[in-house]
Amino acid sequence: MKKILIAGAIALSSTLPAQAELLSVPSNKSVAQTVDALAAAVENAGAKVFARVDHAGGAAKVGAELSDAELLIFGNPKIGTPAMQADIKAGLFLPLKVLAYEDAQGQVHLTYEDPAQMFAGLDIAEDAAFIATMRGALAKLTAAAAGE
Structure with missing residues (x-):
């Protein structure tokens, strides 16, 4: 029985996507100003902001401390739909997310997340055009938000 459980765990772990590579862009603005700029860049690009999550604010509500951190969730069906057409499980990773946070310094x-790595393990070709589009959009949007 133990061998079956181990074999099952190995089989399951081999079907899960690999941990995505994280890409970072420094900003000289505060977290709030950076996320404001990112939200504006997203909307100016024709995409939609779905949510803004204030992690530090949430922590404060339960009496905990957390460095300033906000998550912006956004997308554009013109870009995301082809990913989900290739593999509906891409919906686990969409819409796109960018975290703005202040480090210890x-x-x-x-x-x-790098979209190519994010979709690893799904039935999506590494050279799919929408991956390049997502990569380019994320790079442009974060650069605009950081003031680069």
Whole structure:
């Protein structure tokens, strides 16, 4: 019985996507200013902001401390739909997310997952055009938000 459980665990772990590579862009703005700029860049690009999550604010509500951190969730069906057409499980990773946070040294960063790595393990070709489009959009949007 133990061998069956181990074999099952190995089989399951081999079907899960690999941990995505995280890409970061430094910002000289505060977390709030950086996320404001990112939200504006997203909307100016024709995408939609779905949510803004204030992690530090949530922690404060339960009496806990957390460095300033906000998550912006956004997307564009013109880009995301082809990914889900290739493999509906891409919906686990969409819409896109960018985390703005302040590190221990006071530096603000915008961090996001590389779409190619994010979709690893799904039935999506590494050279799919929408992956390149997502990569380019994330790079442009985070650079604009950081003021680069």
